[in-house]
Structures are given as structure tokens and as C-alpha cells.
Amino acid sequence: xxxxxxxxxxxxxxxxxxxxxxxxxxxxxxxxxxxxxxxxxxxxxxxxxxxxxxxxxxxxxxxxxxxxxxxxxxxxxxxxxxxxxxxxxxxxxxxxxxxxxxxxxxxxxxxx
Amino acid sequence: xxxxxxxxxxxxxxxxxxxxxxxxxxxxxxxxxxxxxxxxxxxxxxxxxxxxxxxxxxxxxxxxxxxxxxxxxxxxxxxxxxxxxxxxxxxxxxxxxxxxxxxxxxxxxxxxxx
Numbered sequence: 001x002x003x004x005x006x007x008x009x010x011x012x013x014x015x016x017x018x019x020x021x022x023x024x025x026x027x028x029x030x031x032x033x034x035x036x037x038x039x040x041x042x043x044x045x046x047x048x049x050x051x052x053x054x055x056x057x058x059x060x061x062x063x064x065x066x067x068x069x070x071x072x073x074x075x076x077x078x079x080x081x082x083x084x085x086x087x088x089x090x091x092x093x094x095x096x097x098x099x100x101x102x103x104x105x106x107x108x109x110x111x112x
Numbered sequence: 113x114x115x116x117x118x119x120x121x122x123x124x125x126x127x128x129x130x131x132x133x134x135x136x137x138x139x140x141x142x143x144x145x146x147x148x149x150x151x152x153x154x155x156x157x158x159x160x161x162x163x164x165x166x167x168x169x170x171x172x173x174x175x176x177x178x179x180x181x182x183x184x185x186x187x188x189x190x191x192x193x194x195x196x197x198x199x200x201x202x203x204x205x206x207x208x209x210x211x212x213x214x215x216x217x218x219x220x221x222x223x224x225x226x
Contacts, residue, residue, distance in 0.1 A: 032213055043205050043217035044156070046113060051213065088155065097161070098144055098209040104155045 003027050004091055006103030014111050019076040023089035023103045026070065030091040030101070033065050035074045038086045038105070047087075048074065079110045114140045114210045118218035125196055126226055132192045133221045135162075135206030141186035142208035147179075150203040150220075162189040162206075196225045 006023045013019055021035075032051055036044035048063040050056045056063045064073040072089050086107050090100040115138040125131050135145055143164045148156040160181050161169040168181035178200075180192040193200055201224050207217040 034213065034215070036217075041203065041220065041222065043116075043118075043207075043219045046214060046216060049213040094212075098212075098215065099146070099158065099161070100207075100215060102155050107153075 001026060002104075003030075003101045004089060004103040006089055007106055008104050010107040010109055012109045012111060013079055015079060015081060017079050017110070019074075019079050019083070019108060019110075021074040021076075021087050021089075021106050021108070023072040024070055025072065025091050025101075027091070027093070027101075028070075029093045031094040032092045033063070033072050034090045034092075034100070035061075035063055035072075036088040036090060037083075038088060040085075044088055079108075081110045081112050084108055084110050113214065114138075114208070114216045116206065116208055116216045116218040118204075118206060118221050120221060121219060122222045122224075124224045124226060127197055128195055130192055130194045131196055131223060132190055133204055133206075133223075135189045135191070135208075135218050137187045137208050140208075140210055142189075142210075143186060144209060145183065145189040146207045146215075147181060147189070147191050148205045148207070150205060152203075156205065159191075164189075193223065196223070198225045201225045 034049040035047045038044040053067040060077045062075040086105040088105045089103040145162040147159045162183040164183040183189045205220040209215045
């Protein structure tokens with residue numbers, strides 16, 4: 001079993017829709033959670049990060065972590081065609097290694 | 113956010129030759145950098161942790177003698193793919209952490225071995 005599981009999609013939505021992207025993780029030691037966006041043949045871009053449980057909002061993006069169910073979510077409001085990309089969730093332990101464990105990524109397509 | 117650059121962005125080499133890829137932190141110092149490879153439509157696979165002033169730490173299954181990593185300074189790490197073969201063709205990406213939450217990635221290097 002992978003430590004971070006993510007539905008690969010693709011997920012296709014119309015412009016303006018609310019998008020929900022989800023991951024589950026198995027390692028209780030994970031304390032830090034991040035979401036990255038990756039366009040084709042580009043490096044991942046950090047979108048959001050959270051520590052432990054709770055919500056964090058930044059513009060159209062909301063990241064949510066539920067440690068009791070080991071569930072990580074990213075919500076995108078008013079989705080735009082420019083949001084079409086692969087979204088990767090990542091987690092890491094509270095240790096000095098800084099190693100990130102990535103999900104497989106979800107491909108999102110926002111149709112005009 | 114912090115900026116990480118990679119050079120070259122795309123390289124084509126012949127089978128049996130070696131290729132060096134550079135990763136630089138432009139506006140911060142990085143004692144640790146990570147090297148990943150990514151195949152089409154797949155997630156990132158961590159290859160190794162590059163440590164300034166000490167040997168790199170390789171993930172299980174990654175050949176140390178094939179993927180040579182040198183963290184020459186606090187802003188530069190290099191990955192050399194030695195005796196490259198077509199199966200080494202991939203997208204190589206480096207990253208560097210800035211604090212506990214933020215880890216910034218370079219734009220990636222596409223390696224094609226013919």
C-alpha cells in the first residue's frame with residue numbers, strides 16, 4: 001500500500017465549477033501536508049500547505065486536512081481553464097529529513 | 113516564493129555518454145536538495161537527497177554509481193547520469209526545502225538518450 005493515495009483522474013469539469021481533489025494517507029506520523037500544481041513538462045508549483053488538521057484558504061483555493069480520517073482535500077472555487085493541470089498532494093513527517101511523500105497526482109481538465 | 117533553477121532544460125545525448133544537470137537555489141541557501149525523476153503521466157519518484165558537504169543519500173533501488181550527485185555549495189547541486197542508456201530518458205527535477213512547509217522545485221530537465 002502506498003503511503004499517500006490519490007485518484008489519478010482525469011477529472012473533467014466545466015468552467016466555474018467547484019473542484020474537489022482528495023488524497024488519503026496511511027502514516028500517522030505525517031504532520032505537514034502540501035498541494036502542488038504541475039503543468040505538463042514543468043516543475044511542480046507549491047499551492048498550499050497546512051500543518052496538522054484544519055482548513056486553510058488562499059483566494060480560490062482551500063486546503064483541508066482531517067487527521068482522524070487521514071484525509072487531505074483541495075477545493076478550487078470558480079475553476080478556470082488555466083487551472084487545468086495535474087495536482088499532487090504531498091505529506092511529510094516532523095523530522096529533519098524534509099522528505100516529501102507524493103500521491104500519484106490527479107489530472108484536472110477545466111472545459112471552457 | 114523562493115526560486116530554484118535547473119540547467120539545461122532539455123538535453124539529448126548519445127547512449128554511453130555522461131550528462132550533468134545543475135540545480136541552483138537562486139535567492140536562498142540550501143543545505144539539502146532533492147533529486148526526482150518523473151516518467152510521463154506518473155508521479156515524482158525520489159532518487160536521492162543531496163547534502164552540502166557530505167555524501168548524497170540514495171533511495172532504495174537507485175544506482176549510486178550511475179547517478180552521481182555532488183552538492184558543491186550551498187546554492188548548487190549537480191546530478192550526473194553516467195553511461196546513459198535510453199531507459200534513463202526521463203524528466204529530472206530537483207527541489208529544495210525552505211523551512212518545514214515550503215519546498216520549491218526547479219523547472220525540470222528533460223533527458224533524451226538516443
